[in-house]
Every structure is written in structure tokens, then in C-alpha cells.
Amino acid sequence: MMMRAVVGLWVLSAVICVGRGHHHLGHDDDKAVQDTVVDGSANSVSLVNEANKEFSFRLYRQLAAHADSQGKNIFFSPASVSTALAALSVGAQGETHRQLFSGLGFNSSLLTQTDVDQAFQTFLQRANNTSQEDASEGTAVFVDKIFKLKPEFLQTLKQSYLADGFNVDFSQSTKSADTINKYVEEKTNGKIDQLVEDLDANTFMCLISYIYYKGKWATQFDPKLTKQDDFNVDENTKVSVDMMNLEDRLHTYHDRELNTTVLQLPFNSSYSMLLMLPDVMATLENAISPNHVTKWLKAMMRPRRHDVYIPKFSIRTSYKLNDVLTEMGMTDMFDGHADLGGIYEEDWFGLTVSKLVHKATLDVDETGAEAAASTAILIGRTSDLPGDVLKFNRPFMVIITERNTEKILFLGKIINPTI
Structure with missing residues (x-):
């Protein structure tokens, strides 16, 4: 829905x-x-x-x-x-x-x-x-x-x-x-x-x-740019999704330790969604900690122009x-x-x-x-990748956090956005 x-x-x-x-x-x-x-x-x-x-x-x-x-x-x-x-x-x-x-x-x-x-x-x-x-x-x-x-x-x-x-x-x-x-x-x-x-x-x-x-998003996606595209659940499985698109100056960070690209999408408030796209999911989810979130938010000092694709789900x-x-x-x-x-x-x-x-x-x-x-x-x-194009078309993690206190409201991993 x-x-x-x-x-x-x-x-x-x-x-x-x-x-x-x-x-x-x-x-x-x-x-x-x-x-x-x-x-x-x-x-x-x-x-x-x-x-x-x-x-x-x-x-x-x-x-x-x-x-x-x-x-x-x-x-x-x-x-x-x-x-x-x-x-x-x-x-x-x-x-x-x-x-x-x-x-x-x-x-x-x-x-x-x-x-x-x-x-x-x-x-x-x-x-x-x-x-x-x-x-x-x-x-x-x-x-x-x-x-x-x-x-x-x-x-x-x-x-x-x-x-x-x-x-x-x-x-x-x-x-x-x-x-x-x-x-x-x-x-x-x-x-x-x-x-x-x-x-x-x-x-x-x-x-x-x-x-x-x-x-709401601080910068909203244009519904006219949302198109059908493939999402790679794994090497052998693809599903069709409505892929949203936004080209704008956005805060990103590439964590070399975790081989993960992090995108910050701010809401029109003090809250943000962090989307993490790893090369290997297990590397990210086995190591991620509050220190990583702190590092990412502090390192995102200067926004860069990115062409971002995120599934609607x-x-x-x-x-x-x-x-x-x-x-x-x-x-x-x-x-x-x-x-x-x-x-x-x-x-x-x-x-x-x-x-x-x-x-x-x-x-x-x-x-x-x-x-x-x-x-x-x-x-x-008791009863008994960094660059101009950043496409989230494979499994990724997501955090919704308050930027000042770094309080984590929600945390998750999206393997298949269609289920």
C-alpha cells in the first residue's frame, strides 16, 4: 500500500x-x-x-x-x-x-x-x-x-x-x-x-x-520519474519494482572498512533515513555499530550531486x-x-x-x-558504490535516525522490496 x-x-x-x-x-x-x-x-x-x-x-x-x-x-x-x-x-x-x-x-x-x-x-x-x-x-x-x-x-x-x-x-x-x-x-x-x-x-x-x-522528504522525488526496473534479490533472482529517481546535491559517504556506500535522505525535520548499500551484506551487518553511524553523519560535510535510484516499496x-x-x-x-x-x-x-x-x-x-x-x-x-549514479537495486540496509541525538527509531535490511 x-x-x-x-x-x-x-x-x-x-x-x-x-x-x-x-x-x-x-x-x-x-x-x-x-x-x-x-x-x-x-x-x-x-x-x-x-x-x-x-x-x-x-x-x-x-x-x-x-x-x-x-x-x-x-x-x-x-x-x-x-x-x-x-x-x-x-x-x-x-x-x-x-x-x-x-x-x-x-x-x-x-x-x-x-x-x-x-x-x-x-x-x-x-x-x-x-x-x-x-x-x-x-x-x-x-x-x-x-x-x-x-x-x-x-x-x-x-x-x-x-x-x-x-x-x-x-x-x-x-x-x-x-x-x-x-x-x-x-x-x-x-x-x-x-x-x-x-x-x-x-x-x-x-x-x-x-x-x-x-x-516528508526534504527534497521529494518526482513521481513522473518513477519507472519499472529490476531489483536483484540475489545472483539468480530478479524482481520488478517501481524505481524512484532523484538527481540532487545529497550527502553520501563511502566506508572503505565495510565496503559500503551510505546515502542520507533527510526528512523535513531533524530526522533522516540512512540507506547503506554494501558490496557484501554480511560484512556490513556483522560489523555495523553506533560508532559507524556517528562517523557517517560527521563525514557527510559537503553534499555532492548524485543521480539516485531507490525502490518504492x-x-x-x-x-x-x-x-x-x-x-x-x-x-x-x-x-x-x-x-x-x-x-x-x-x-x-x-x-x-x-x-x-x-x-x-x-x-x-x-x-x-x-x-x-x-x-x-x-x-x-505459567500455563504450560560512490559516483554519479547510486542505484539501490540489490539488498541494502536502512536506518531512520534523529540527526542530533543519533537516536535510532527504525533499523532494517531490505532483501526483496516486493514481499
């Missing part, structure tokens, strides 16, 4: 559904806490930001190596997943908390949970207070009427993760799923309409985080992240040993993350790019 004239990037993150008409819980401001955040350590924010960027590429490599990803496009929102897991860590304790911090790349000797919470509040406030683009980020918590959250947990979600709060009856699984999905659909302007499915009586809580961004991806995150060291929350005592007041034993699903979409056309992603964490009781 091709996108409308006004282009949008949507990310929806984190549904944490904890094992079994809705009512708004309220959303009070705490100015003292906000002032503390404003005056907080810039170093902590920087450490969390760097950890988030490192997590982006570690998660990408885990996804790329997974058997289910072989021969398929990869596209996901690391910002979505990290926000979800950071919000979950607020209520985690003991070894479960240690594994979440370690898996996210947070150094517990340098960062406390409060540091992490305040950093995410800074990120979310920055996204919501921007004046140059239409953007919003936040979270919500849906709680079963028999499940009592600890006041400290709810307070932190509201203050640091900008959470809305609602009561639902998870014994009415269809109705509660509809309530959650309606909220999500509204927050993502209709891009994500079926975030949660298959809820059962073991569900007690759903924690959702979302990201929304809308923008729409893709959808879906991942079950249980195994992937387990391989990254976050094991206890999946195997029945989850210590989530910081979330609930009563002694609820046997709670576990039963399923962690991530879905994403990306649409690219002449006016810009539209992306969406959602992460669902279900928690319940």
Missing part, C-alpha cells in the same frame, strides 16, 4: 500483559520530580542513549541470525523494544532485573533504575515537545480489576514513561483486547489496529509504549522475540522465574512473560517514508 502525500513514521511499542467498560486511573503531575529530571545528570542520559544505540545493533544481529529471518526482510523499532523493556524493569527485582539491565546494555555500576527512568523521561519529553515535526511518544498501562499495582510502580510509569492508566476486565478477553487495540489505533493514527490478540483469563496487566512520527515484518531475547541473556522472565515483585502488591507466584511479539511496517515512496512498529509483552501465570 502506497502512502499518502503527508508521510508518517509510526512506532508502537510494548504491550506487557500480566497474567488475568474501562476506567481511567488518572494522571497527576509531580513538579518536584520533573524539576529533578530537568536538573538531572546529563551524563546518565548520555549513557542510556549510548546503551540504546548499542542494543539496536545487538538485537539486529540476533534477528538476522535467527532461522526464521533467513531470506526475509528485517525491519523493527529498537526504540520500541528498549522502551518496553525499560518500563518492565521498573517492576523487576533480583536476577530478573539484573538480566534486563544487562540485556539492554545498562551498566548497573554507573546507572541506577532512577537514572534510567529519568533518561527515558527526557527522551519522551524531547519527542513530545518538538516544534519542527509532528511527533509523540508515551506508554499506557491496562490493569485487571483484581490486580493491585504498587503505587510506586504506577507513579514511576506516569512520571517517567508518561503513562496513561486504565482498568479493564481481562476475564472478558475480547472486550479488553478491543479496548487496548482501540487505544493503540488512536495513538498511532490507525497504523497499528490489532496489537493484542489471544488474551486469556491468565492475563492481569498490559503495558504499552508507542511512538508516532510524521514527516511497502513491507511488513513480525517477530516472536522470546528466543531472541533469551539468547541475549534475558532468560528468567520467560521460564517461570520472573521476579516482578515491584509491580504488584500481593504475592502473585508463577507469573511469566508468555509471549513477546514485535510487528513493524515500512512504506517508502516519492513523498517520504511511513513506518510503524508494535511490541507486545504478554505476562501471565
Whole structure:
């Protein structure tokens, strides 16, 4: 499906559904806490930001190596997943908390949970207070009427993760799923309409985080120049695509270490899409790191005239992240040993993350790019080349980033733009 004239990037993150008409819980401001955040350590924010960027590429490599990803496009929102897991860590304790911090790349000797919470509040406030683009980020918590959250947990979600709060009856699984999905659909302007499915009586809580961004290319492609052309999936496979064309002064960089040409396509905002065309895909995806992104953006000082060809495409991806995150060291929350005592007041034993699903979409056309992603964490009781012509007509990688902070909203690999 091709996108409308006004282009949008949507990310929806984190549904944490904890094992079994809705009512708004309220959303009070705490100015003292906000002032503390404003005056907080810039170093902590920087450490969390760097950890988030490192997590982006570690998660990408885990996804790329997974058997289910072989021969398929990869596209996901690391910002979505990290926000979800950071919000979950607020209520985690003991070894479960240690594994979440370690898996996210947070150094517990340098960062406390409060540091992490305040950093995410800074990120979310920055996204919501921007004046140059239409953007919003936040979270919500849906709680079963028999499940009592600890006041400290709810307070932190509201203050640091900008959470809305609602009561639902998870014994009415269809109705509660509809309530959650309606909220999500509204927050993502209709891009994500079926975030949660298959809820059962073991569900007690759903924690959702979302990201929304809308923008257009700074320099748009002329639709009259879009022509049918071949895209080389591999040595033996070609597919026909609508190839867009733009001739303009653009920022590019050739990374000799990775044998990769990088093109920056800025949106009409502080965000950009980086498209990376490697000689050998494995060389790029096995080595790429936040340092490479920093180097590329700094090296792109002088634009040069290029004749650029990029396929017009729409893709959808879906991942079950249980195994992937387990391989990254976050094991206890999946195997029945989850210590989530910081979330609930009563002694609820046997709670576990039963399923962690991530879905994403990306649409690219002449006016810009539209992306969406959602992460669902279900928690319940244990039941059982450089030059004048630059043509992206073979597999390439893509990043959508904020140029000033280098925050990575989306990351992926396009193997076949027609699937």
C-alpha cells in the first residue's frame, strides 16, 4: 500500500500483559520530580542513549541470525523494544532485573533504575515537545480489576514513561483486547489496529509504549520519474519494482572498512533515513555499530550531486522475540522465574512473560517514508558504490535516525522490496 502525500513514521511499542467498560486511573503531575529530571545528570542520559544505540545493533544481529529471518526482510523499532523493556524493569527485582539491565546494555555500576527512568523521561519529553515535526511518544498501562499495582510502580510509569492508566476486565478477553487495540489505533493514527490478540483469563496487566512520527522528504522525488526496473534479490533472482529517481546535491559517504556506500535522505525535520548499500551484506551487518553511524553523519560535510535510484516499496515484518531475547541473556522472565515483585502488591507466584511479539511496517515512496512498529509483552501465570549514479537495486540496509541525538527509531535490511 502506497502512502499518502503527508508521510508518517509510526512506532508502537510494548504491550506487557500480566497474567488475568474501562476506567481511567488518572494522571497527576509531580513538579518536584520533573524539576529533578530537568536538573538531572546529563551524563546518565548520555549513557542510556549510548546503551540504546548499542542494543539496536545487538538485537539486529540476533534477528538476522535467527532461522526464521533467513531470506526475509528485517525491519523493527529498537526504540520500541528498549522502551518496553525499560518500563518492565521498573517492576523487576533480583536476577530478573539484573538480566534486563544487562540485556539492554545498562551498566548497573554507573546507572541506577532512577537514572534510567529519568533518561527515558527526557527522551519522551524531547519527542513530545518538538516544534519542527509532528511527533509523540508515551506508554499506557491496562490493569485487571483484581490486580493491585504498587503505587510506586504506577507513579514511576506516569512520571517517567508518561503513562496513561486504565482498568479493564481481562476475564472478558475480547472486550479488553478491543479496548487496548482501540487505544493503540488512536495513538498511532490507525497504523497499528490489532496489537493484542489471544488474551486469556491468565492475563492481569498490559503495558504499552508507542511512538508516532510524521514527516516528508526534504527534497521529494518526482513521481513522473518513477519507472519499472529490476531489483536483484540475489545472483539468480530478479524482481520488478517501481524505481524512484532523484538527481540532487545529497550527502553520501563511502566506508572503505565495510565496503559500503551510505546515502542520507533527510526528512523535513531533524530526522533522516540512512540507506547503506554494501558490496557484501554480511560484512556490513556483522560489523555495523553506533560508532559507524556517528562517523557517517560527521563525514557527510559537503553534499555532492548524485543521480539516485531507490525502490518504492511497502513491507511488513513480525517477530516472536522470546528466543531472541533469551539468547541475549534475558532468560528468567520467560521460564517461570520472573521476579516482578515491584509491580504488584500481593504475592502473585508463577507469573511469566508468555509471549513477546514485535510487528513493524515500512512504506517508502516519492513523498517520504511511513513506518510503524508494535511490541507486545504478554505476562501471565505459567500455563504450560560512490559516483554519479547510486542505484539501490540489490539488498541494502536502512536506518531512520534523529540527526542530533543519533537516536535510532527504525533499523532494517531490505532483501526483496516486493514481499
